[in-house]
Amino acid sequence: MSTEHFDLFREASGNADRPIKVILFADLSGSTEMKGKLGEVAWLPTLGKFLDITSDAITGHGGTVVKYLGDGAMAAFDGEHAAEAICTGIQIQEMLRSAKAQGWLNDCVATVGIATGRVVEFKAPGGGLDYVGSVVDLAARLCGAAGPQAVWVDSATVASANMNKVSSELGRAHQRSPEDYLSDEWKVQLKGFAKPVKYREVVWHAKPFGPTNEVIGEITERSDRQGGRHADPHAAPAREGVVKRWDPDKGFGFIATVDHGDYYVNRRYIVGDEDLTVGRSVKFVPRPPLKEGAYPIAACTVQEGHRVRATFQRWVPANADFTFVDVCDHLGNRQSLYLSVKEDAADHRAGETALVVVDRNRKGLACRPADGAGDEGVGIDDRVA
Structure with a gap:
């Protein structure tokens, strides 16, 4: 210098x-x-x-x-x-x-x-x-x-x-x-x-x-701005509910829960591009309302029966029959889902993506690989979406 x-x-x-x-x-x-x-x-x-x-x-x-x-x-x-x-x-x-x-x-x-x-x-x-x-x-x-x-x-x-x-x-x-x-x-x-x-x-x-x-x-840790969107999936436990109302033209509706009241949801908070169906079970991440007096938000909402893209969190050992995957809505809110894994779907790297079907097991709403009847053309994609 x-x-x-x-x-x-x-x-x-x-x-x-x-x-x-x-x-x-x-x-x-x-x-x-x-x-x-x-x-x-x-x-x-x-x-x-x-x-x-x-x-x-x-x-x-x-x-x-x-x-x-x-x-x-x-x-x-x-x-x-x-x-x-x-x-x-x-x-x-x-x-x-x-x-x-x-x-x-x-x-x-x-x-x-x-x-x-x-x-x-x-x-x-x-x-x-x-x-x-x-x-x-x-x-x-x-x-x-x-x-x-x-x-x-x-x-x-x-x-x-x-x-x-x-x-x-x-x-x-x-x-x-x-x-x-x-x-x-x-x-x-x-x-x-x-x-x-x-x-x-x-x-x-x-x-x-x-x-x-x-x-x-x-x-x-997150800074002082708690409870916002795009947050840590483990910051608030996911909840289950039932679609109470859904307006496909306006793209919003409400989800009813047993112990926590109703939640507002719109298309931006749904994982994937499918509409919700009244009466179907959903799993979501609770978020505070956007303004005082409004309904709390059901972010990262997945509906039973929907096909969504998920990301493997970690290696799946060859002898395991389950792992966990992450799913995200259009605003980046995410949650982890339990995934039942078949032998031909084992040994996938963290970061790989796959289409999965939201399904119910004894633990509640989870998911399975989208490789069954009616799931043509899906499978593991080794490139991060």
Whole structure:
């Protein structure tokens, strides 16, 4: 480091007038493994397409590409453009997903981390501006901790963002409100930070994508915002009830329970795309009402007989006849279901998905693999949905 940089950084450490920036990091997930699998000839075009998508999304929302970092990129936005940075992260993920679906990219998924605050701004050797500081480190760490396809933001970004500007393709299709795009606030222990850092995930698709396997154990308790959507499935026990009313045209209804009264439900809180049927049994995760005096919410609702997509939580040993899977509604609320497993469905990895049928056993509503009569064309899918 030159003397000029030494003096700059030393003075900046105590300077309260440093510029406020929104810093975004985007990085290819599992790039090392993909390089070995695809080889350089196939890998380089994939990397090039990823960088093109990332650069277009950044500049299209008013940000600046600060630099490329091997298999990723760093961007900066002015402090009042936190919402635009969030939209950039969403667009990167949507464009990668679309490119993969159209066969342009193979196994190309990314993680995005965003943080907001005061940074040290300096001129890079190439002539452009670069940034350092704890906010830059935080954005990079959030990017590294987020799971494939996830967009993680710190609490300062959420506080700065005009969430009315944030939207996604799936969110527009399901008419999500601004608050539906954010998970509950959680804390994660990140390398280089003495205390757990508050973060929230941007729910741009059907459900949150969560953390990488390596940092699952570093996720601590939810912050003060208790009882919201996209919450820990174990924070409130799931309950069973019966569909009391369902309006298929308006897409909402009510569920009756024996001991806890009635719950409100709409299509966003149903797992899958099927309508509810009056009189059928359901299992759901209870959530508080959206406003005082309203009905509590039946989130992550599954109905007996429905086929839904579920994610294996862990390895299924070959000699076991059951395991547990997670299901999610359109807002990312999730619950775990007991799954009866046949011999031909054993030994599946955590993260694999399958279509299952919600069924009743002696433990209550659970599920079974959707491989029986009338379940044509289903089975285990070894790619995370």
